[in-house]
Amino acid sequence: MDPVVFPSDLTLLTPEIVGGALAVDRPDVVVEAVEVLAAKRCGEGVASTADRALLRLTYASGTAGDLPDRMLLKTMLATPHAPKAMYENEVRFYRELRPGLPIETPAVYASEFDRRSGRFGLLMEDLEQRCVRFPSVLDDVTVDQVRSLLHHLAVLHATWWESPRFADDLAWVGTPLQGGMADVFTTIGLELIEDQVARHPFKADLIAPLGRSLPELWQQLWRVQQRHTEGATTLLHGDPHLGNTYLLPDGTGGLLDWQLMVRGSWAHDVTYLIVTSLTPELRRAHQTDLLAEYLDLLRELGVDSVPSYDEALERYRQAALWGLVIGWLICPPDNYGEPITREAIRRTVEAVQDLDTLAAIDRSAW
Numbered sequence: 001m002d003p004v005v006f007p008s009d010l011t012l013l014t015p016e017i018v019g020g021a022l023a024v025d026r027p028d029v030v031v032e033a034v035e036v037l038a039a040k041r042c043g044e045g046v047a048s049t050a051d052r053a054l055l056r057l058t059y060a061s062g063t064a065g066d067l068p069d070r071m072l073l074k075t076m077l078a079t080p081h082a083p084k085a086m087y088e089n090e091v092r093f094y095r096e097l098r099p100g101l102p103i104e105t106p107a108v109y110a111s112e113f114d115r116r117s118g119r120f121g122l123l124m125e126d127l128e129q130r131c132v133r134f135p136s137v138l139d140d141v142t143v144d145q146v147r148s149l150l151h152h153l154a155v156l157h158a159t160w161w162e163s164p165r166f167a168d169d170l171a172w173v174g175t176p177l178q179g180g181m182a183d184v185f186t187t188i189g190l191e192l193i194e195d196q197v198a199r200h201p202f203k204a205d206l207i208a209p210l211g212r213s214l215p216e217l218w219q220q221l222w223r224v225q226q227r228h229t230e231g232a233t234t235l236l237h238g239d240p241h242l243g244n245t246y247l248l249p250d251g252t253g254g255l256l257d258w259q260l261m262v263r264g265s266w267a268h269d270v271t272y273l274i275v276t277s278l279t280p281e282l283r284r285a286h287q288t289d290l291l292a293e294y295l296d297l298l299r300e301l302g303v304d305s306v307p308s309y310d311e312a313l314e315r316y317r318q319a320a321l322w323g324l325v326i327g328w329l330i331c332p333p334d335n336y337g338e339p340i341t342r343e344a345i346r347r348t349v350e351a352v353q354d355l356d357t358l359a360a361i362d363r364s365a366w
Contacts, residue, residue, distance in 0.1 A: 004112045006075045006121035010036050010053055013073075018057065021110035021123060022067065029067065030060035037070075041077065049082035049259060049335070050074050054126060067109060070129065074122040083184045084118035085174075086259035091120050092172070093258040097235070101159060103152040104254035132246040132254070136336070137276060137343040141242065143286050146277045148252040149245055150294050153237065153273065157266045158301035160235035166263055173235065176225040176264045185326060190218045193329045200333055206345045207329070210352060214329075220361050221325045224318050227364065228265040232305050236269045238262045241276040241327060241344065243336060267312070270294055271319035272327060275351040276344060283347075284354060291316055317360040324348035 004021040007013055019031035035056040053073045076087065091113040098108065110123040135141055160166075166173065174180020194214055197203045210217070237244075238260035247253045262268075274287055291312060298306045307315070328348055333341040352358065 003114045004110075004121065005114045005117065005119050006073070006112065008076070008078050008119070010039060010077065013053075013055075018055070018073075018110075018123065021112050021121060024110060024112075026065060026067065026109075028063050029065065030063040031057055032060050033058035039077075049086060051077040055123075068125065068129070070126045071109065072106075072124045072126050074124060076119055082259070083181065084115070085180050085184065087118065087120040088113045088115070089174075089180055089261050090257070090259045091122065093261050094122060101156070103155050104248075104252065105152075105258075106254070106256065127246055131249050134243075134246050135277075136243050136340050137241075137347060138340060139242075141247075141277050142251070143278070143282060143290070145247055145251055145253055146274065147290065147293065149240070149255070149273055149277070150270065150290060151297060152253070152255055153240065153266075153269050154294055154297035154301060156237065157234045157269070158298055158303050160263070161298070161303045162232050162234065162305065166233070170235075170263075173261065173263045175233075176228045176262060176268070180262055181260055182225075182262070186222075189326065189330065190215065193218070193325065196329060196332065200338075202338070202342060203329055203345060206342070206349055207324070210349065210358070212358065217321070217325050220358060221321050223361055223364070224321055225264075227315070227318065228268055231265065232307070233263050234266055236262050236264055236266070238268070239327070240269050240273045241323065242273075243276075243340070243344075245273075245277075265315060265319070266294075266298075267315035267319040268322060271316050271351075272323040275320055275323055275348055276327075280347060280350045280354070283351065287316075288313070314360060314364075317355040317357050318364065320348065320351045320355050320357045321361070324352055 004017060006017060013034055015031040015034050018034050019029060022029045022031065037054040037056055039053040041051050055071050055073055057069050057071060091111045094108040094111040098105065106127055107125040108122055113120040174182050176182055197214060237255055237258060239257060240255060244257040245253050245255055274283060274290055292309060295306055295309060295312055328341060328344045331341060
């Protein structure tokens with residue numbers, strides 16, 4: 001079946017398009033009307049690599065089933081904002097991996113990707129209906145809230161820990177070195193970062209205390225990426241910075257934006273979440289306890305090959321570099337706004353310094 005292609009202009013979003021996407025899993029559904037209540041565009045400081053539109057749907061009588069009348073459409077208006085691999089990655093996560101996975105992440109009612117055009121559409125639950133909060137690095141987040149997010153990462157990782165399916169039906173999931181976004185990063189990543197730092201001198205100022213050039217940081221990063229393909233690998237969120245999470249009224253959290261999903265080392269996800277979610281002061285005070293609790297969770301969830309604490313701490317130290325170099329140096333300030341970008345880089349730089357990340361990479365035998 002050909003995918004449903006979502007339009008580049010919201011005025012062209014018809015009941016037939018939305019209904020066709022929903023009917024893939026619910027053949028009896030009939031959408032009679034679609035109303036766009038609000039839209040947020042990439043580059044407005046509120047959306048990163050995709051656009052979002054809040055929709056109100058009207059169904060033909062008796063055809064809606066359990067579908068809500070409000071949904072969030074995550075899509076791409078106008079031309080692509082990011083490589084096609086990111087959009088396909090997220091669509092396939094929700095279509096092929098999300099069902100049955102016991103973690104807090106948005107319900108998705110339709111997921112479509114067109115390889116020819118690179119256009120995609122995700123019809124998702126409107127999380128604001130559950131009164132969630134979308135935090136950023138400018139907001140106060142508690143250690144318990146981070147602990148809740150780590151629990152979801154542990155469940156995700158334990159579910160796919162050393163899965164034989166990575167050699168079979170999940171061979172399409174990229175690794176830190178090839179497939180998915182790795183091919184883009186290895187080809188033009190350093191060029192993009194150098195351009196970003198040249199365009200935005202505040203980035204150069206923030207990384208100056210590290211005393212390393214961008215090519216040196218880039219070379220060190222890929223030593224870590226190589227390590228992330230060795231030993232036990234699992235399915236990773238891939239980009240679990242604080243801005244890709246949400247917090248529920250009861251203080252628990254959930255994970256958003258699976259565009260950089262990859263298979264690799266658990267340390268990638270755990271380090272990036274802790275480093276971006278907590279202030280440097282809170283991180284220093286609680287990171288070792290959080291790391292130990294994460295390892296305990298893996299054991300409770302049935303993982304046999306949980307690394308020792310000392311090995312895990314070393315990997316945690318090394319993994320801090322990705323969040324700085326690709327996580328935020330490559331990210332245009334327009335995506336989240338300059339204040340958030342500044343604070344995220346400040347936190348990741350301080351983590352690289354505190355954890356002696358570069359020395360930990362230097363002393364490792366690859």
